[in-house]
Amino acid sequence: MPIISLKNVSKTYKAQSKGADRDGKLVERVKKKSSRLIEAVKNLSFDIKQGEFIGFIGENGAGKSTTIKMMSGILYPSSGEITCCGLVPYKKRRENAMNIGVVFGQRSRLVWELPMSDTFALYKEIYRIPAERYERNVKTFVELLEMGEFFTTPIRQLSLGQRMRVEIALSMLHDPPVLFLDEPTIGLDVVAKKNIRDFFRERNGRDGTTIILTSHDMKDLDTTAKRLILITKGEMLFDGSAAALKSRYGDESVAEFTFAGAPDKLSVAFDPAKRKLSDIIAEAGSRGEIENVEVKSADIEDIVRKIYNG
């Protein structure tokens, strides 16, 4: 039985748009307004099994955050059915909240003036976490996310990376079986990103926490998610593994040649399934003495960029 299930889910917004006169100029004095419907999510269906690590991909405005907000009970879908841990999230929002942890990378829930320990203590009361479990979880997360050195520092004095670690610990304090992570690594440096990715992988592997992660940094997804769901303009474009994505949309590699005595490099894109690297090297050799050759395989970012660009 899936832990999360979406069946034909759509979300439509009514948006106000300013009218224009016959010449196409904006009517400045009398601003005629008309409403138009925006379909943020269109007929989306998928199931997620317990313990899966899902990478949710899409360009800005693709409908990723809207879908996450519907799955977490923040928004009502316009049509379709959603269940999370056997509950309809927007109808049983309070019960559903006990089963989920949510991190919005661009918003903070921390009490700015006080140390993290105060926000943790507040969440202990909100989620009615038994004292023993609370102590154990705080100890575990402080160790795993290396937060000991700033445990008693007011939040306002922490770096972005440190604050994000606190946010992540906060979302997992009540041991939710499902974790929604909306851009949790945004604005972080490479070291902080890697530490957070490692933490997610560890939690997913050890506890079987189901993780749904959205990120514009494809490395986040390439190194963590076992399954990718790609949506564009609210519709699903792909659902499968990274390998399947590469095979469907072209696993293009690039060979980059440096020639002796020549300042310019030669880049040759090729599909390893169709052309042998040895043939390409032989062909490039006819142009001059090869000093170095570097071959780069396509990563998810290249493929997604290719899909977005049509």
Added chain:
Amino acid sequence: MRYYLHLGWVYWKMHLKKTWMFKSSFIINRVVQILNYFVDFALIWIMVNAFQALNGWNTYEVMLLYAMNVMGYAIGGFFLDRTILTVRTDVQSGAFDDVLTKPVSPLPYLCFQNLNPNFIAHVTLSIALLCIGFGSLGTYIGIVEILKLLLGFVCGGLVYVGLFLFAIGPIFVFRKADSMRRVLFFLREQSMYPLSVFPLFIQILMTVILPYAMIGYFPVQSILGKQDYLFFGRAVLYLAPVISLAFCAIAVWFFHFCLRRYKSTGS
């Protein structure tokens, strides 16, 4: 409810801790608040001395109307004055999503998260004015009068809670709905005068649509035994708790109706 009271206590302790970190700001705020009340009190004295009688209501009776109004506003403001600011800021920024991902009912959670203890000073002011007013009038205050007064406080609190909720609801739908508070509260100052001085349509408006008359006019009228029942007759005195409760219940329903239409913001 015990759960939300407990959360309120936890938030209150955090608020004190935060406040204590900025001691100078705390002290300045308290000085400003005391000055505010001093000015309020001075204005009442001016009012008391400027008017001799308003449609049969003398100055001390008008002071009682003011005192009841302050008490009702204090009860509503204690729970919802800070809430309206929090909701407005959080809905516009999208931070309100956080409330909906917690295992709480939004309305009691918001009330107890944003308790505003500054309104305790309003309660003190109201009680002081009531003592002065009833004392000067020589009104007998027995058990029945105290119960009527307490019921008046409850009615006033319910009406103000309702007014705040009607002002908060549209924020969920339109994100920016500052004018709602101004529209709903525009009769607040008028409600500090006897209802009988206003034209009939204002009397009806303030009795059944925006029932400001339940806050001060009818409770004080009942205690003082005044006879100007207006268009509605004596029955309105007994209906005041029902009208206040119904107004607040409709406001609660309206709050949830609007909340279901919350659209969040882009990330």
